[in-house]
Amino acid sequence: MNLRNKYGIPANSVITIAGTVGVGKSTLTNALANALGFRTSFEKVDTNPYLDKFYADFDRWSFHLQIYFLAERFKEQKRIFEYGGGFIQDRSIYEDTGIFAKMHFEKGTMSKVDYETYTSLFEAMVMTPYFPHPDLLIYLEGSLDDVLSRIKERGRPMEQQTPMDYWSEMHQRYENWINTFNACPVLRLNINDYDIMNNETSIEPVVERIAEFLKQSQLLKK
Numbered sequence: 001m002n003l004r005n006k007y008g009i010p011a012n013s014v015i016t017i018a019g020t021v022g023v024g025k026s027t028l029t030n031a032l033a034n035a036l037g038f039r040t041s042f043e044k045v046d047t048n049p050y051l052d053k054f055y056a057d058f059d060r061w062s063f064h065l066q067i068y069f070l071a072e073r074f075k076e077q078k079r080i081f082e083y084g085g086g087f088i089q090d091r092s093i094y095e096d097t098g099i100f101a102k103m104h105f106e107k108g109t110m111s112k113v114d115y116e117t118y119t120s121l122f123e124a125m126v127m128t129p130y131f132p133h134p135d136l137l138i139y140l141e142g143s144l145d146d147v148l149s150r151i152k153e154r155g156r157p158m159e160q161q162t163p164m165d166y167w168s169e170m171h172q173r174y175e176n177w178i179n180t181f182n183a184c185p186v187l188r189l190n191i192n193d194y195d196i197m198n199n200e201t202s203i204e205p206v207v208e209r210i211a212e213f214l215k216q217s218q219l220l221k222k
């Protein structure tokens with residue numbers, strides 16, 4: 001029996017994992033999808049045609065990159081809908097605007113007109129009753145030091161060359177963002193609450209918490 005049946009998680013659930021770069025979203029996405037027998041929806045980093053250019057020159061490429069991510073995530077949203085759910089999604093669409101586009105605009109690496117164009121497109125596509133929101137957003141949190149050492153350990157070249165201030169600004173923005181986020185139910189999970197690298201069974205208490213949380217939020221909806 002898989003853990004989905006054991007804990008009564010609906011087969012059509014859509015769970016998205018949010019959190020700063022390097023915190024462990026992709027790793028948790030794989031572990032949860034395996035445990036629940038769900039499909040995965042990943043950000044494609046290696047085939048992203050703008051990402052390297054963006055890290056080399058934020059001013060020049062931030063708008064292009066946001067449009068690219070928006071299109072990719074919307075296509076993924078459509079795929080999830082067509083399968084009828086049963087997905088773990090690596091990063092939510094809400095972070096693109098709530099964290100990245102906003103941060104680049106406020107730091108002056110995206111122009112006002114580009115930011116307004118982007119946000120009006122985002123709102124027209126996403127913030128409507130026609131866009132299905134996830135059943136649950138898991139907010140993965142960890143200390144800045146732990147996140148920085150994970151970014152280093154993973155070793156993506158463009159991230160190694162990015163100043164530490166960029167990651168600490170993002171880390172702080174995530175904390176502020178999640179405190180006001182309300183587009184769907186949020187479960188906060190600290191990276192010290194599980195240890196899937198050394199102990200596969202540590203995913204089970206996480207699944208149990210998800211099941212409890214989903215039950216509570218279903219009850220609240222009624």
Ligand SMILES: Nc1ncnc2c1ncn2[C@@H]1O[C@H](COP(=O)(O)OP(=O)(O)O)[C@@H](O)[C@H]1O
Nearest residue numbers: 021022023024025026027150153154195196197
């Ligand atoms: N639970 C964990 N324990 C230890 N290391 C982890 C854990 N989860 C992720 N990592 C490591 O941290 C780095 C970033 O993880 P990743 O899942 O790619 O993060 P994200 O998708 O949030 O950017 C990788 O090197 C990964 O192996």
Ligand SMILES: Nc1ncnc2c1ncn2[C@H]1C[C@H](O)[C@@H](COP(=O)(O)O)O1
Nearest residue numbers: 020021022043045065066069096100159
């Ligand atoms: N919307 C985004 N804007 C800028 N950069 C982004 C956006 N979404 C993801 N990224 C970057 C950050 C990382 O370098 C890679 C992959 O993110 P990760 O958190 O490691 O999954 O893309």
